[in-house]
Amino acid sequence: xxxxxxxxxxxxxxxxxxxxxxxxxxxxxxxxxxxxxxxxxxxxxxxxxxxxxxxxxxxxxxxxxxxxxxxxxxxxxxxxxxxxxxxxxxxxxxxxxxxxxxxxxxxxxxxxxxxxxxxxxxxxxxxxxxxxxxxxxxxxxxxxxxxxxxxxxxxxxxxxxxxxxxxxxxxxxxxxxxxxxxxxxxxxxxxxxxxxxxxxxxxxxxxxxxxxxxxxxxxxxxxxxxxxxxxxxxxxxxxxxxxxxxxxxxxxxxxxxxxxxxxxxxxxxxxxxxxxxxxxxxxxxxxxxxxxxxxxxxxxxxxxxxxxxxxxxxxxxxxxxxxxxxxxxxxxxxxxxxxxxxxxxxxxxxxxxxxxxxxxxxxxxxxxxxxxxxxxxxxxxxxxxxxxxxxxxxxxxxxxxxxxxxxxxxxxxxxxxxxxxxxxxxxxxxxxxxxxxxxxxxxxxxxxxxxxxxxxxxxxxxxxxxxxx
Amino acid sequence: xxxxxxxxxxxxxxxxxxxxxxxxxxxxxxxxxxxxxxxxxxxxxxxxxxxxxxxxxxxxxxxxxxxxxxxxxxxxxxxxxxxxxxxxxxxxxxxxxxxxxxxxxxxxxxxxxxxxxxxxxxxxxxxxxxxxxxxxxxxxxxxxxxxxxxxxxxxxxxxxxxxxxxxxxxxxxxxxxxxxxxxxxxxxxxxxxxxxxxxxxxxxxxxxxxxxxxxxxxxxxxxxxxxxxxxxxxxxxxxxxxxxxxxxxxxxxxxxxxxxxxxxxxxxxxxxxxxxxxxxxxxxxxxxxxxxxxxxxxxxxxxxxxxxxxxxxx
Numbered sequence: 001x002x003x004x005x006x007x008x009x010x011x012x013x014x015x016x017x018x019x020x021x022x023x024x025x026x027x028x029x030x031x032x033x034x035x036x037x038x039x040x041x042x043x044x045x046x047x048x049x050x051x052x053x054x055x056x057x058x059x060x061x062x063x064x065x066x067x068x069x070x071x072x073x074x075x076x077x078x079x080x081x082x083x084x085x086x087x088x089x090x091x092x093x094x095x096x097x098x099x100x101x102x103x104x105x106x107x108x109x110x111x112x113x114x115x116x117x118x119x120x121x122x123x124x125x126x127x128x129x130x131x132x133x134x135x136x137x138x139x140x141x142x143x144x145x146x147x148x149x150x151x152x153x154x155x156x157x158x159x160x161x162x163x164x165x166x167x168x169x170x171x172x173x174x175x176x177x178x179x180x181x182x183x184x185x186x187x188x189x190x191x192x193x194x195x196x197x198x199x200x201x202x203x204x205x206x207x208x209x210x211x212x213x214x215x216x217x218x219x220x221x222x223x224x225x226x227x228x229x230x231x232x233x234x235x236x237x238x239x240x241x242x243x244x245x246x247x248x249x250x251x252x253x254x255x256x257x258x259x260x261x262x263x264x265x266x267x268x269x270x271x272x273x274x275x276x277x278x279x280x281x282x283x284x285x286x287x288x289x290x291x292x293x294x295x296x297x298x299x300x301x302x303x304x305x306x307x308x309x310x311x312x313x314x315x316x317x318x319x320x321x322x323x324x325x326x327x328x329x330x331x332x333x334x335x336x337x338x339x340x341x342x343x344x345x346x347x348x349x350x351x352x353x354x355x356x357x358x359x360x361x362x363x364x365x366x367x368x369x370x371x372x373x374x375x376x377x378x379x380x381x382x383x384x385x386x387x388x389x390x391x392x393x394x395x396x397x398x399x400x401x402x403x404x405x406x407x408x409x410x411x412x413x414x415x416x417x418x419x420x421x422x423x424x425x426x427x428x429x430x431x432x433x434x435x436x437x438x439x440x441x442x443x444x445x446x447x448x449x450x451x452x453x454x455x456x457x458x459x460x461x462x463x464x465x466x467x468x469x
Numbered sequence: 470x471x472x473x474x475x476x477x478x479x480x481x482x483x484x485x486x487x488x489x490x491x492x493x494x495x496x497x498x499x500x501x502x503x504x505x506x507x508x509x510x511x512x513x514x515x516x517x518x519x520x521x522x523x524x525x526x527x528x529x530x531x532x533x534x535x536x537x538x539x540x541x542x543x544x545x546x547x548x549x550x551x552x553x554x555x556x557x558x559x560x561x562x563x564x565x566x567x568x569x570x571x572x573x574x575x576x577x578x579x580x581x582x583x584x585x586x587x588x589x590x591x592x593x594x595x596x597x598x599x600x601x602x603x604x605x606x607x608x609x610x611x612x613x614x615x616x617x618x619x620x621x622x623x624x625x626x627x628x629x630x631x632x633x634x635x636x637x638x639x640x641x642x643x644x645x646x647x648x649x650x651x652x653x654x655x656x657x658x659x660x661x662x663x664x665x666x667x668x669x670x671x672x673x674x675x676x677x678x679x680x681x682x683x684x685x686x687x688x689x690x691x692x693x694x695x696x697x698x699x700x701x702x703x704x705x706x707x708x709x710x711x712x713x714x715x716x717x718x719x720x721x722x723x724x725x726x727x728x729x730x731x732x733x734x735x736x737x738x739x740x741x742x743x744x745x746x747x748x749x750x751x752x753x754x755x756x757x758x759x760x761x762x763x764x765x766x767x768x769x770x771x772x773x774x775x776x777x778x779x780x781x782x783x
Contacts (some may be wrong), residue, residue: 046572047579234568245473245782258471258472259624259726354492369604
């Protein structure tokens with residue numbers, strides 16, 4: 001039996017859920033189901049949609065929202081937050097090191113080829129120190145739980161993590177629909193995130209910036225799957241939402257085309273991948289970026305958040321070294337555990353993985369969004385065999401992990417509530433300080449028994465409460 | 470404000486206006502076919518002409534029938550002026566400038582698009598047309614209401630309004646031009662007695678068949694109709710009204726930004742013409758020529774505004 005976060009084996013609520021459970025016991029399922037439909041209508045009307053690539057007709061979908069909150073106690077959160085903070089410090093120290101002295105490689109803790117032959121490693125960043133020494137400013141650490149006190153970090157999203165708009169809209173929707181719950185439970189607020197984000201971005205403005213730093217959000221445009229979030233964050237922060245075509249380099253600054261001519265930008269929160277950022281430096285066919293922005297960046301006249309080249313820190317091939325990395329830079333053992341990982345590039349590991357395929361989860365090193373992975377226990381023999389062939393052909397393209405018994409939280413179903421597997425993505429902001437927003441995005445696999453929580457694969461979301469206690 | 474945002478607002482509101490105008494044209498066409506005495510369907514020919522899509526229509530359908538014409542104006546995806554396309558474009562522009570809109574204005578637009586998508590998923594039988602037209606009018610009214618009720622009166626508002634009135638002026642001029650063209654091949658016919666139904670249809674397509682009576686208090690008369698739609702400053706779809714609004718909004722922009730452009734001079738010149746001419750003068754020297762010239766000038770103004778406020782990358 002997986003660990004259920006709300007209800008114990010003897011069917012009583014765990015402490016953080018006590019208040020919610022009492023309330024829930026007095027509700028009629030039919031009323032809750034109606035609220036649930038109302039919630040979806042709100043999301044659709046607001047346009048909180050995401051695009052699913054390759055599916056023409058359903059090009060804009062609403063991520064299903066479940067109205068049962070996921071609740072974390074104050075003490076559980078404090079433990080998580082400390083672990084996340086340690087990890088985020090290590091990530092930034094690691095990035096600074098591998099783009100400068102590479103001491104971790106010299107110390108033999110991380111193999112050189114894994115860094116230097118990695119597509120996410122940008123030689124253009126060698127010797128470059130971003131303003132404030134911060135490389136990854138906005139991080140979404142994916143965490144899973146398997147027991148009362150067992151938490152694992154599944155992934156460090158250190159490039160351009162998305163989902164924070166869902167965290168905010170989920171809370172907004174819950175507060176609108178169930179104000180009474182927020183009177184009874186002391187839920188820590190998340191809604192100041194846009195303000196903290198803006199402060200955080202302003203705090204890492206280039207040193208030469210005089211006056212109030214001008215911040216902008218760079219989006220690939222309305223057809224990007226996370227466009228809603230880009231617009232939402234720009235709107236909430238009160239800054240311009242720009243596209244590559246709005247920007248050009250003039251007099252050594254990156255400027256945006258306004259109705260009154262060009263104006264310089266100091267900090268660019270970019271939601272465009274490294275490859276597309278500057279056609280003069282990276283992909284020459286990119287129309288989403290700004291020609292010459294890397295020169296401005298290297299000259300210290302703009303801050304790019306997150307910095308180019310941060311992908312090397314959340315690469316799945318690097319992930320298995322995270323315990324060493326955390327210890328190397330913080331001098332202490334990692335407070336949050338890594339999921340045990342087999343690197344298929346190593347012969348012994350590959351052999352083990354091939355022998356135990358039906359028990360394991362196998363992921364592409366560079367994959368994301370739940371695509372191109374194998375979940376052994378829920379796959380047929382045929383699927384495992386097909387995957388084994390791919391694995392043998394390109395072993396270094398894969399890592400494998402044990403299938404974790406992810407914790408469950410109930411969702412609302414026709415007959416009441418039923419447990420479903422969840423994960424958690426808290427959001428972290430790094431500038432001169434580290435801020436962890438109490439809450440995050442809980443993703444939930446809506447299909448019974450499913451372990452895949454990705455929205456592109458039928459996952460939904462929940463409001464995530466951290467209690468004040 | 471970004472030049473692209475100004476451009477997005479300008480076009481978002483042009484497209485909303487266009488959708489509404491197309492709905493009115495369909496309405497007028499349906500009305501004409503109900504009151505038609507002879508067997509031809511030439512009213513749809515003139516409706517398609519007024520909407521400026523007759524050539525594109527004929528490339529798809531060799532014959533003009535009411536069923537095809539309505540479908541083309543309502544839901545044809547290759548027709549950029551069809552109601553569906555116009556609202557889709559308005560909504561895409563709205564998504565692009567989402568940060569410039571209030572939640573209410575955006576939601577009214579988004580909801581209209583979502584409803585239309587379901588509504589127009591298949592061909593609409595003629596019996597359902599009045600209901601569809603009604604929904605469209607109500608939805609555009611809702612967008613307008615949300616916009617006026619919640620938007621700050623700043624540059625965002627100004628660019629949106631300018632888009633609305635450039636589009637509206639273009640539309641009114643086209644409707645009038647097509648009708649005069651069809652009905653009055655030569656200016657000498659002006660003043661002769663005419664088919665009342667045809668005249669009423671012109672007024673109907675600008676929602677002015679009732680207000681005309683209030684202002685002119687007599688039977689339909691081509692010169693009065695032209696006066697109403699061109700020079701009457703109180704008629705919200707007349708060219709004069711549109712230009713007073715365009716000039717007012719351009720004026721706000723020049724004060725806000727502390728500079729004016731070619732666009733300001735062009736708009737002022739056009740308004741000067743509308744303010745200082747008598748309708749008789751216009752008719753005598755050729756209504757068609759006047760309208761054709763106006764449509765060209767109006768287009769030019771649109772381009773000049775785009776240049777002045779950096780709508781596009783140079």
